[in-house]
Amino acid sequence: MTTVAYPAPTPAPAPAGAMAVRRRAFWLLARTEALLFFRNAGSVVWTALLPIVAVVVLGIVPGTRHASRSFGGLSPLQVYVPILMMYVFLMAAVNMLPAVLSSYREKGVLRRLSTTPVPPGRLLGAQGLIYLGLGVVIDVVILVVATVCGAPAPRQFGGFVVSLLLVAAATLGIGMLITAIAKTERIANALGLVTFFPLMFFAGLWIPRDKMNVPLRTISDYSPLGAGVRALQASIAGHWPPTAALLVLAGYAIVCGFAASRMFRWE
Amino acid sequence: MSVPVIEVERLRKQYGERTAVADVSFSVNEGEIFGILGPNGAGKTTTVECIGGLRRADGGRLRVLGLDPVGDRSRVVAELGVQLQHSELPPNLKVGEALRLYSSFYERPADWRELLEVLGLGPQAGTRYGKLSGGQQQRLSIALALVGNPRVAILDELTTGLDPAARRDTWELIESVRDRGVTILLVTHFMAEAERLCDRVAVIDTGRVVALDTPAELTARLDVQQRIRFVPSVPIEDSLLSELPEVESVSRRGDEVLVVGGADALAAVAARLARQGVLAHRLRVEQPSLDDAFLAITGRDEVADPGPRVRPLRHDR
Numbered sequence: 001m002t003t004v005a006y007p008a009p010t011p012a013p014a015p016a017g018a019m020a021v022r023r024r025a026f027w028l029l030a031r032t033e034a035l036l037f038f039r040n041a042g043s044v045v046w047t048a049l050l051p052i053v054a055v056v057v058l059g060i061v062p063g064t065r066h067a068s069r070s071f072g073g074l075s076p077l078q079v080y081v082p083i084l085m086m087y088v089f090l091m092a093a094v095n096m097l098p099a100v101l102s103s104y105r106e107k108g109v110l111r112r113l114s115t116t117p118v119p120p121g122r123l124l125g126a127q128g129l130i131y132l133g134l135g136v137v138i139d140v141v142i143l144v145v146a147t148v149c150g151a152p153a154p155r156q157f158g159g160f161v162v163s164l165l166l167v168a169a170a171t172l173g174i175g176m177l178i179t180a181i182a183k184t185e186r187i188a189n190a191l192g193l194v195t196f197f198p199l200m201f202f203a204g205l206w207i208p209r210d211k212m213n214v215p216l217r218t219i220s221d222y223s224p225l226g227a228g229v230r231a232l233q234a235s236i237a238g239h240w241p242p243t244a245a246l247l248v249l250a251g252y253a254i255v256c257g258f259a260a261s262r263m264f265r266w267e
Numbered sequence: 268m269s270v271p272v273i274e275v276e277r278l279r280k281q282y283g284e285r286t287a288v289a290d291v292s293f294s295v296n297e298g299e300i301f302g303i304l305g306p307n308g309a310g311k312t313t314t315v316e317c318i319g320g321l322r323r324a325d326g327g328r329l330r331v332l333g334l335d336p337v338g339d340r341s342r343v344v345a346e347l348g349v350q351l352q353h354s355e356l357p358p359n360l361k362v363g364e365a366l367r368l369y370s371s372f373y374e375r376p377a378d379w380r381e382l383l384e385v386l387g388l389g390p391q392a393g394t395r396y397g398k399l400s401g402g403q404q405q406r407l408s409i410a411l412a413l414v415g416n417p418r419v420a421i422l423d424e425l426t427t428g429l430d431p432a433a434r435r436d437t438w439e440l441i442e443s444v445r446d447r448g449v450t451i452l453l454v455t456h457f458m459a460e461a462e463r464l465c466d467r468v469a470v471i472d473t474g475r476v477v478a479l480d481t482p483a484e485l486t487a488r489l490d491v492q493q494r495i496r497f498v499p500s501v502p503i504e505d506s507l508l509s510e511l512p513e514v515e516s517v518s519r520r521g522d523e524v525l526v527v528g529g530a531d532a533l534a535a536v537a538a539r540l541a542r543q544g545v546l547a548h549r550l551r552v553e554q555p556s557l558d559d560a561f562l563a564i565t566g567r568d569e570v571a572d573p574g575p576r577v578r579p580l581r582h583d584r
Contacts, residue, residue: 025371032368039359108354115349118372
């Protein structure tokens, strides 16, 4: 750095138009955030690799393909596929997103952005988009593996997609609420874990919903992933998901999303 | 008479009960490097955050290029580059990626590759932010503030954490940025930095402007004594010098004689020594610096961080 000269502005290109610049900036932002996600080995393993490995294992082990009394007449594979699919969204939205965003807030990344023409809200949008896209891609893989291994494909496909998108919205709402509440990355991580395990429990990860007693099952019905399992299982079986389950999911998405937007701090 | 690029009139900002900025007014002309000096907690950063539109002022009037930084936000951010204190980047983001990303935010950005070279970060283009040294991170931060080709740049604690060589390089860079017509608002607590770079300086203390002038004027206005040190070629009596009306005191440390006096003391001492045929070896004269001016103005005995300059000897009297 011995000769120092400030570079001239690039010769003004044909004015791209503010809209085009904004669109390009958003996509580059999303691409950069995606790149950062893939550079973090931990998040790739936990959100993407683990559920895929799990479904492959479940699909290969012969015993898991047959209907079992202890799984309410379903095969273990059938029981765990919806849970794994929801796991991806929950992991991404509740454990990854709040940690990343609150570290951005802590380190002043959001503050720096707010001095540029790209408001920091775009970064939230880009993050949401990445986790949604990631969830969809991994879930397609899980579904394909499961179907190849003999699990029944969802017969009410429209209902299945609607349910899954509502699961995505509900988990994203919860994740944004955690981001809004947590002052630091460490608190965000702690809140993420504290939320993650009960929600997975009520989804039936450890005790299938059919084995839960009535009070537990009732709580499960009103928990986001419990409602998610109900909706997904119904549509796999060929029915439109129960309205109550869809309403519970939508409720979490709206209430948490609204609360998060009221409480969110940029710095 | 040029139009002010930044106008601040009676700015006021509170955080709850605490008044961060009580009453700050100044204006920055086009092409100027304007410094804001002050002890920690004086309200410097809050002032520039209000100018940058990051905070809404509680009172007063602010204009950047004639625009309201909050109300005309979208137009102001396109013309204003801001380098903030304590703002990092994701540790896994590479230098080149960061500059490319931030340059995409602007309609007429600077060439980020060239900027990278100018800031001496060329070899680090593929290095992740988390692996950069403090100085390199700081230079990247400056690059990000300049990548949008701003007409006005706000630089907060520009050279904090840089080694002396990197600091001098950064100063050169800032001068060349100014030579291109970019107006610069510089927040600093390094007196040497303000003395070297700034055309004018506002000294802020407890939320108010306590002085506003060129660094030279601020220093000259001070009635600070000259301190003359030398080793006489032959032994002399103290009274030889202390009887001079311009001299206030004479003391010794080993062979060295220290004479303290008013503005004309040097001339008087030199004349007297010459008449006696005494040579003054290792003659040094300490002039009041901006450090002294700052201390006198703010009435504080310590600068938060004296920076690269050796502090004038204040405690050895």
